[in-house]
Amino acid sequence: MTAEGHVPIYLSSFIESNKQNYYDALKAGQQKNQLLPMIAYLSEAIKKSVEEVMVTRNALKGLEKNWQKRGSSREKSTANKALSLLPHYPVFTTKRLAELLNVSVPAAARAVQQLKNDGIITEKTGYLRNRIFVAEEALLILNRPFGETPAIDMG
Secondary structure (H helix, E strand, C coil): HHHHCCCCCCCCCHHCCCHHHEEEEEEHHHHHHHHHHHHHHHHHHHHHHHHHHHHHHHHHHHHHHHHHHHCCCCCCCCCHCCCCCCCCEEECCHHHHHHHHHHCHHHHHHHHHHHHHHCEEEECCCCCCCCCCCEEHHHHHHHHCCCCCCCCCCC
């Protein structure tokens, strides 16, 4: 699917949050040869997973807009360009950010400093070199339990 330009839909989070219904549908199919419960379950899994993807995408777009408002960088600055990447790459190094933005490492380092100053990212290692930065708000959206409403501070 991905090779053809389609986004795969992951059902595992839905299944994890609805285990008993999955087991019941599986049991009905295996023991009683009743396939309709499994078909209904998988149909619901697909539907709810697509809805979850849309909610996540909208929340990340809202977060990016929030960051744009909170940020103090110029419109065409490297820091401002990085804001559109953070929802897709919420954990990164300065070197990786430079590669993604096709800029020098010093330019990426200035962007990282600006994003830190604006409270958009935090540094996690405590090291002076090979530091790892995280956009915590994006991770909260991406890692929330299935079906939970994303918390976005529209500050």
